[in-house]
Amino acid sequence: MALYSAPRGTQDILPEDQPYWRHILERAHYIAQLYGYQQLDTPIFEDTAIFEHGIGETTDIVEKEMYSFLDKGGDSITLRPEFTAGVVRAYLEHGMHVRPQPVKVYSLGPCFRYERPQAGRYRQHHQFNVEAIGEQDPAVDLEVMSVAWYLYEDLGFKGLSFQLNSIGCPRCRPNFLTVLVEYYQGHADDICDDCRRRLERNPLRLLDCKTESCQPIIDAAPSMREYLCDECAEHFQTLLGYLDSLGRPYTLSHRLVRGLDYYTKTVFEVWAEGIGAQNAVCGGGRYDGLAEVLGGPPTPGVGFASGLERIVLTMKHQGVQVPALPAPQVLIASLDEQTKLMGVKLASNLRVAGIGALISFGDRSLKAQLRQADREGVAFTLIIGEREAEAGQVTVRDMARGEQHLVALEDVISWLSQRLM
């Protein structure tokens, strides 16, 4: 038993899981680049105010889930619970509005939320985050949605669907909220305690309640889409037209309001077979007011983030195979101190030539070293015994065929290179 374990809600990503992570990261970089998104790395922590103002003071993230602390200089710092607020901060700070718009960036890295840990929900998780800032054309909404879709298709996911909604803008949403609040006041005795609080502080989030007894009330609640202003309605209709013409399946949901306050107009999630509605594989939307909240000029933006742990869970659940990571194909077995020294030098030369090589440590018998070679799955074992050392040769054992060849020491690299290509 170990004395310590990883903090609750965090996980070690062990070597056996790394092929999933490496594959996802490789495909994410590739697909982002196909769509013309460039990588932007922001700090893992930011001034607390950026998240408080950006995400919204009455959201669960800001109220309950942030890892915030005073640093040694007395400044309030927060480990990022998400990327968007920090990315927009960077856009403003570096004057990116003078670049061709939209500025299209993606980021990869850990995020931190003090949540109740459960499958697919952790206190440290990793996001692939994509943003297009500076353009309000609904074709950009389509583009970021397509990046997510392409990634999941490329990874081989089945049962994909978009959940989609429009939550309007500061012009049309207040009317809807008045209607929603009136509707809920008529059900005040039937809603849960959390919803009573939401009714006071953040009524849009009423539609996102997961409590069983609130579900029939949400089902019958008014829908924001009925109250959109002309601009928001047209934006949404154009986006739906694009999705229809691409044949992308989507489900309109008046319940989809998302947990961050910066959203305007389009909001969406992707659900995948196997990890269900509670665990969207990604979520995103438009945030046309966020730059202003952070002190910048009015600047539209749209993006999404996908949790990498949820992608791994989905891959495992759906039995998606990933390529194995490259590993050394050669093990060098030696028999005594003198031949071991030759082995160490040979291994070093092989690596310089780009051939991954392992050496066997300690005083193991030849049989044990061959067993190790089997376990490691190498293609060849190079055996240097007394006889080989004297003749300046190595015995090369082809592990799959069980054949052995004597090869001159100076020819080993080219001999292996030809066979390992």
Ligand code: HAM
């Ligand atoms: P979000 O829905 O809060 O949105 O998170 C995005 C994704 O991160 C989720 O769909 C999920 O896959 C993953 N995720 C979130 N929290 C956890 C957790 N505790 N454990 C595991 N995975 C998690 C945002 O963060 C927005 N910033 C997305 C965005 C970008 N909107 C516009 N641009």
